[in-house]
Amino acid sequence: MSKVYIIHENSEWTIHLTKRLEELGVPFEEWHLDEGLFDLSKEPPEGIFYSRMSASSHTRGHRFAPEYSGQVLAWLEAHGRNVYNGSRALELEVSKVKQYLELNKHGVTTPRTIATVGKQQLLEAAKQFEGRAFITKHNRAGKGLGVQLFQSVEALKAYVESPSFEEPVDGITLIQEYIQSPESYITRCEFVGGEFVYAVKVDTSEGFELCPADACQIGDLFCPVGEEVEEKPKFQVIEGFDDPVIEKYKRVLDSNNIQVAGIEFIRNETGEIFTYDINTNTNYNSDAEAKAGKYGMLELAKFLEAQLIAEYGAVAKTR
Incomplete structure (x- = not known):
């Protein structure tokens, strides 16, 4: 039976969607990808796929969930399955640098941002904001990871050299102008x-x-x-x-x-x-x-139902 497959790593965030799918009687299955396996020689099941993979998965002990999900999404797309928020969405989800580049490409203004790797490079980049407030944030973020406000390079230096400094999971820290x-x-x-x-x-x-x-x-x-x-x-x-x-x-x-x-x-x-x-x-x-x-979740559930029907015709309701 064709159904909606939901790719994620956090049931707490997904239950609000599954409840709406249940209300509509839409058949679905969750793929919790904090770990798993798939055989590249086999085809994926029939259905449509929706990814809710999060950049902050490592804060819940699911360090490699996005990396694994990326391989699963590539497998699905290689077999022509309809994937909503697929590989490219995940690529942007885990990189603010790529988000800003795409936004700028389409004429959307973003705060001035410098990407750095290494504490010394972070301090060097901050010098370009001398005399102005700036913030740090993690490139692969979610949940406000690494977000700190600084009024001076000296204040940043004290933070970087302290035990409270947060190392980003991908090694990339952003320095960004503070928008007042x-x-x-x-x-x-x-x-x-x-x-x-x-x-x-x-x-x-x-x-x-x-x-x-x-x-x-x-x-x-x-x-x-x-x-x-x-x-x-x-x-x-x-x-x-x-x-x-x-x-x-x-x-x-x-x-x-x-x-x-x-x-x-x-x-x-x-x-x-x-x-x-x-x-x-x-x-x-x-x-x-x-x-x-x-x-929002009701609109999303209706959208997924419509896509499932568009691809497979009438589907067996679960209620």
């Missing part, structure tokens, strides 16, 4: 099937928690000193969000064969947009969605 925002929030644009679903405003005044399952705390990075923050929702779906950057994002996703993603940006004091992340393993905030009446 007049308000303490970022915007995340959600896409399913390559189409814009909604934008969500994420309050970062008390940290940088981007989704309910992916806490990315970086302290007061975006919080103006001394500002009193009123009680307000952490996540808010923005009604009627419309900006020319959406069409650019859609072109980026289309050219890289990415169907599902959350793309994040921040505005500076003049209103200019700086895009800094493409998350191809996107999650959604249930409270914000319930209030807005928009549901």
